[in-house]
Amino acid sequence: MLQRSSSILLPLVRTALFRPVVIASSSPLLCLAPAIAPTTTTTATTTTRMASSSSASSSSASAVGQKPKILSSLPPIYSMLHEAKAKSGLSFEKLAQAMGRDEWYVAAIFYGQAKPAPEDLEKLSNTLDLRTEYLVDALGDGFFPHRGLGEFPPQDPVLYRLYEVLVVYGYPLKHMIHEKFGDGIMSAIDFEGHVDKIEDPKGDRVKITLNGKFLPYRRW
Known part of the structure; x- marks a missing residue:
């Protein structure tokens, strides 16, 4: 019994x-x-x-299927995008190829940090088998990104190492920019970035390219 x-x-x-x-x-x-x-x-x-x-x-495959913790602080549309991406098995690189964009920019759309164009939404719909009208309603003309995510300084090890690069090498980098360009900054708006994997027998390396327009300070 x-x-x-x-x-x-x-x-x-x-x-x-x-x-x-x-x-x-x-x-x-x-x-x-x-x-x-x-x-x-x-x-x-x-x-x-x-x-x-x-x-x-x-x-x-594990990296493709992970659901980042930060998504809990974003509107539900982004969880839906990540779930559809995981279901498709596509990496950001493959998804970007289908959309005709850079993978970094496509990833920014998935975290609410970029405003997709109408053709981006159509291609996302076709590639991930999502309803176009739902994407347009959530991310269309009336959508404007609230940029900036997470805590500062960041706690995630990947993000903290990037922060650490600027803590250690930021002022030397600033000095070299001034020497080469003058008194100004590198734009993060007129900007594009790329991430490349460099194969090395001693261990693969991460290559990050930051390509921004130089903006001189005005005198008035």
């Missing part, structure tokens, strides 16, 4: 404690994440399960 009761209750307990989280990868995966605050034991179990899932998929 006890064995029969356990077999009935166990699925109910699993349902109450866990919810499914889909991670995009080259093969279908199902990861169980706790729906309530986990105990120490539950955390260890979940971490092990997540590690096993990660090792089963390639690093590139």
Whole structure:
């Protein structure tokens, strides 16, 4: 009788404690994440399960399928875009090729930091199988980005290292800009950026290009 009761209750307990989280990868995966605050034991179990899932998929597929935490502070349209992108399996590089844009700019659209043109919305709709009218309603003519995300200084390791580059090399960089261009700044509006992967036998390297118009200070 006890064995029969356990077999009935166990699925109910699993349902109450866990919810499914889909991670995009080259093969279908199902990861169980706790729906309530986990105990120490539950955390260890979940971490092990997540590690096993990660090792089963390639690093590139995992990066494509991740849902960034910052999305919780943005309107729902951006979560929808990220979910559609994860479902498609496309990287920003591939998505940008389909849209005729740079991948950095396309990524900025997905984080609400760029205003897409009407043709961008149409191509997003076709590529990610999303309803055009919903994209136009959320990101069309009446949409203007609220630029600037996250805390400062940033806590995320990737973002903090970029911040650290400016903390260490910012004033030398400023001095060289003044020597080459004069009294002014590099625009972040008339601007484009690129990210390239440089293969190296000692370890792949990240190449970031910042290309902005020089804006001299006016005298009046």
